[in-house]
Amino acid sequence: MKRRNRNLAVFMSAVMAGTLLAGCGGQKNKEQTQAQTKEEQAETTQTQKGGEMSASSGDAVEVTFWDQNASETRTQIFSHLIEEFEKENPDIKINFVPIPASDAKAKYDVAIQSNTAPDCGGVSQYWMSDFIVQDALVALDDYIAQWEDAEYMLDMYQQSIKDMAPDGKTYALANTVTLPTVWLNNQMLETAGKDIPKDWLEVCRLAQELTDKGSGQYGFSIRGGAGSSQQFEQMMYMHSGEEAMFDADGNSTVNDPAHVELLEAFAQLYMNATPESDLTNGYAEMVAAFDSGSAAMIFHNLGSYGEHMKTLGEGNFTAITTLKSKKGTQAIISNGATCNAVFKDSKNPEAAFRWISYLNEHYACSYFSSQIGQIPCNEEALKDEWVESVSHMKDAADAILSGNCTLITVPIHVTGYYDLHNNELVQGFQQVLLGELSARDYLDGWAASMTSLKKEYDAYLKSMGK
16 A cells, blocks of 8 residues: 555665575475474464454454465564554454465365364465365455555456456465576577577577587576476467467367477477486476586576576576567466465454455565565566566566566366376376477377366366356
8 A cells, every 4th residue: 555655665775785585496495494383383273263352352353374385584574564564453463373385285274174274374376276166265356346455466367366266256366476487598698699589499499509518518407307297388388379278178278289399399409408317307406407507598487596696696697587479479377376365264354354465565565575586466566676676577577567478377276287297297208308209199198188187177166066
């Protein structure tokens, strides 16, 4: 809200004095706490039993909030925001409960089944379908209609959240996102006298051109192990620009001809423009290849920015967040935003919404995002100085605000989506790299599996009356 502008000047000075090395790095949160303290557990139990305090008692209403990705850094960030919020809302007291990322989904599941879910909490968008089917979340549409800062939410991410719900309602507020990114070594590019690639086929050609095996330099490092198929899914939809994950008949679009084209070109990089060891690369190995200077390019997301800064230094690498698709558009591929939601177990949903909506307003959203190195889901925050001062953040913000980019959300809402990636698709991807399976056959099999999962999901929703 506009009254928070008084905080902005102080906040900007603090942010500009520091750096954005936090990153998200999802898989590598070194500060992640391992368990709740006894005091936190006691607090959780007490507040879950019913929010005994209410506005009618004359005391502050207590709202329990779970942070689903606990770390010392995030706890410090939330402590500051809670202090600011409670100054402006003395009738509400926020009880903050940090939950380690590795335990968060399981803890939510247990709490939902036992009717002891918190008033509100941070949730990954790909959990939401499961929560919605269990009728665990509060639809926020009526609250949003009365919220004066709702106009500053990023519509395309909010729409992707609505699209996950069978009833088309809004069950969470998108808070931060990170974008898929091609990271490029500037020195290698300049030495070769090449230009920054404009599309994925140019990336593949450039990888071949930047390879010098004699000096131990490779044009690209492939993530061939865990997470490989999910990364390639983002790549292929960026390349094709295909907006629908399923056609009108419910068939998966994974085997689109443009996807086959890209996989054939990408597979040619293995052992020609990449090390042989890339076949089993995970996140850590891929990033290490780029940061050591042995690979000219990798594909990850903005979350690894901090690691690149520490090793390569400012000005020595470029983040490419948008590439032109076959349709001439620029597609942003999302595997979900980090969101905040209100749970139906809450005795004080109005107060809970006041807190999570505060987290999405200009000051709080900008402050939080700047500290963890992610893209804020608030239009005003995207125009702040800290965003403008960091090239990759500015490029991402410009793309989001331009109105010329299409957001494509992978089918994270379909039950079985992640199991398919984790249990089947990685092995098949490796077979394609080794030349043991054709790109066409691999993508046909992937499409058939997704089509089957979608039909099962739709049938389940129908049986549940959704």
